[in-house]
Amino acid sequence: xxxxxxxxxxxxxxxxxxxxxxxxxxxxxxxxxxxxxxxxxxxxxxxxxxxxxxxxxxxxxxxxxxxxxxxxxxxxxxxxxxxxxxxxxxxxxxxxxxxxxxxxxxxxxxxxxxxxxxxxxxxxxxxxxxxxxxxxxxxxxxxxxxxxxxxxxxxxxxxxxxxxxxxxxxxxxxxxxxxxxxxxxxxxxxxxxxxxxxxxxxxxxxxxxxxxxxxxxxxxxxxxxxxxxxxxxxxxxxxxxxxxxxxxxxxxxxxxxxxxxxxxxxxxxxxxxxxx
Amino acid sequence: xxxxxxxxxxxxxxxxxxxxxxxxxxxxxxxxxxxxxxxxxxxxxxxxxxxxxxxxxxxxxxxxxxxxxxxxxxxxxxxxxxxxxxxxxxxxxxxxxxxxxxxxxxxxxxxxxxxxxxxxxxxxxxxxxxxxxxxxxxxxxxxxxxxxxxxxxxxxxxxxxxxxxxxxxxxxxxxxxxxxxxxxxxxxxxxxxxxxxxxxxxxxxxxxxxxxxxxxxxxxxxxxxxxxxxxxxxxxxxxxxxxxxxxxxxxxxxxxxxxxxxxxxxxxxxxxxxxx
Numbered sequence: 413x414x415x416x417x418x419x420x421x422x423x424x425x426x427x428x429x430x431x432x433x434x435x436x437x438x439x440x441x442x443x444x445x446x447x448x449x450x451x452x453x454x455x456x457x458x459x460x461x462x463x464x465x466x467x468x469x470x471x472x473x474x475x476x477x478x479x480x481x482x483x484x485x486x487x488x489x490x491x492x493x494x495x496x497x498x499x500x501x502x503x504x505x506x507x508x509x510x511x512x513x514x515x516x517x518x519x520x521x522x523x524x525x526x527x528x529x530x531x532x533x534x535x536x537x538x539x540x541x542x543x544x545x546x547x548x549x550x551x552x553x554x555x556x557x558x559x560x561x562x563x564x565x566x567x568x569x570x571x572x573x574x575x576x577x578x579x580x581x582x583x584x585x586x587x588x589x590x591x592x593x594x595x596x597x598x599x600x601x602x603x604x605x606x607x608x609x610x611x612x613x614x615x616x617x618x619x620x621x622x623x624x625x626x627x628x629x630x631x632x633x634x635x636x637x638x639x640x641x642x643x644x645x646x647x648x649x650x651x652x653x654x655x656x657x658x659x660x661x662x663x664x665x666x667x668x669x670x671x672x673x674x675x676x677x678x679x680x681x682x683x684x685x686x687x688x
Numbered sequence: 689x690x691x692x693x694x695x696x697x698x699x700x701x702x703x704x705x706x707x708x709x710x711x712x713x714x715x716x717x718x719x720x721x722x723x724x725x726x727x728x729x730x731x732x733x734x735x736x737x738x739x740x741x742x743x744x745x746x747x748x749x750x751x752x753x754x755x756x757x758x759x760x761x762x763x764x765x766x767x768x769x770x771x772x773x774x775x776x777x778x779x780x781x782x783x784x785x786x787x788x789x790x791x792x793x794x795x796x797x798x799x800x801x802x803x804x805x806x807x808x809x810x811x812x813x814x815x816x817x818x819x820x821x822x823x824x825x826x827x828x829x830x831x832x833x834x835x836x837x838x839x840x841x842x843x844x845x846x847x848x849x850x851x852x853x854x855x856x857x858x859x860x861x862x863x864x865x866x867x868x869x870x871x872x873x874x875x876x877x878x879x880x881x882x883x884x885x886x887x888x889x890x891x892x893x894x895x896x897x898x899x900x901x902x903x904x905x906x907x908x909x910x911x912x913x914x915x916x917x918x919x920x921x922x923x924x925x926x927x928x929x930x931x932x933x934x935x936x937x938x939x940x941x942x943x944x945x946x947x948x949x950x951x952x953x954x955x956x957x958x959x960x961x962x963x964x
Binding site for chain 2: 417419427428429430433434436439440441442443445472473502504507513515522524550556558560563
């Protein structure tokens with residue numbers, strides 16, 4: 413798997429040291445990213461991911477150095493060079509090199525080709541435990557590189573056999589560290605509309621669910637989550653993953669719910685046929 | 689000025705590209721830093737800076753790869769190679785290279801030699817304007833690399849001819865983007881004790897002020913700041929810098945205060961003799 417990466421116009425081996433040390437992403441945490449993958453060799457919902465990436469860049473006032481069309485050409489090259497049927501792409505845009513370590517001069521754009529994620533396939537079947545964690549992401553609409561709490565809590569999650577954190581504050585839930593949260597209450601499918609990243613998988617699930625459930629997109633209370641009939645989380649790597657325990661509290665009987673499994677099947681059918 | 693940098697045991701030219709792209713500082717904002725300088729060729733309050741760096745590392749659960757004594761040797765080498773009488777050093781410790789982009793394996797330690805800061809010498813004389821900004825730094829005791837709001841607001845500060853942001857929330861002030869805040873009310877010198885970085889210059893000023901003023905280290909209200917007799921900020925690069933305007937509101941007559949100037953003189957005397 414000879415993976416490569418794109419950096420400001422050049423294609424380089426994935427292991428190459430390419431960042432100078434006065435990059436604002438490194439020194440000041442001034443960076444954003446995005447992440448998506450192919451199914452059947454075709455990037456999934458590419459237009460949606462690109463639009464989100466553009467939106468994050470706009471909100472951090474960073475100018476994208478290349479167009480969507482030019483980027484497509486880069487992705488095709490990186491994909492071909494990998495020799496793999498399926499790959500994931502990680503875009504990273506930082507504030508670039510700053511002589512004064514404060515002001516943006518010219519952003520740095522990195523596109524990494526990465527092997528396909530294997531994010532907890534067991535969790536997708538059986539459901540996962542998450543730990544409640546009092547926190548709201550700063551500037552949540554931006555897919556920024558700030559994941560300090562996730563990395564900081566990695567050991568504690570392992571210790572408690574939890575797969576993720578559930579962010580909540582003032583009685584309201586927002587999201588997991590890298591994924592959105594949904595609950596079922598009867599036939600109602602509910603997901604939060606504030607302090608969340610606009611997940612592309614979240615968007616796809618809302619589209620797929622429309623014909624089958626009553627949908628509410630609105631603030632979600634913590635107590636609604638722990639007493640929900642079903643809870644699940646969505647992301648590019650998690651797809652539709654049941655959440656069956658929050659801290660010490662099982663959700664209902666602690667098993668993946670039937671409506672969740674139904675949505676998971678709809679999603680899996682969609683990606684099975686993607687690009688065909 | 690042939691400046692160099694230390695990276696995980698090697699000494700390299702300052703401009704060299706040395707970071708691989710799966711560093712957790714870059715991808716996840718998982719990093720911390722520290723920054724100090726020499727006076728008369730001698731690092732200022734080195735023990736204090738080292739202890740703070742150690743404390744930040746401990747709070748982010750990162751193991752420092754070298755001891756204080758080994759680091760002193762590196763600093764001496766970098767200083768000698770620079771050919772300069774005075775230099776600044778920037779330490780950066782990140783979560784290191786992560787195959788899974790989540791878990792820390794081995795931190796990366798970078799020490800950059802940098803030219804002496806020229807942080808607004810005019811402001812030190814005349815005082816600066818700051819913009820009130822509703823925000824509290826996440827994990828404030830850690831000197832993390834998260835300075836997103838500072839970089840994001842850089843243009844707006846220029847537009848409003850302001851030198852910095854004053855962070856406040858729920859009626860309480862904490863700090864500026866990279867410096868602590870003090871106020872005088874009569875003979876009382878007051879500075880905040882929570883949601884702040886433990887500044888080394890702040891510590892030095894508290895030591896110097898002890899013989900001359902009544903000191904209160906406690907939560908500081910926003911309304912106390914705007915109605916204070918004098919306001920100033922302290923940092924490694926700002927020393928003692930009067931704050932004479934907050935948004936549209938001048939502090940008293942909008943001129944640097946006499947007690948502030950007195951403390952600035954005490955500090956300047958201290959650094960003039962440093963190491964002698």
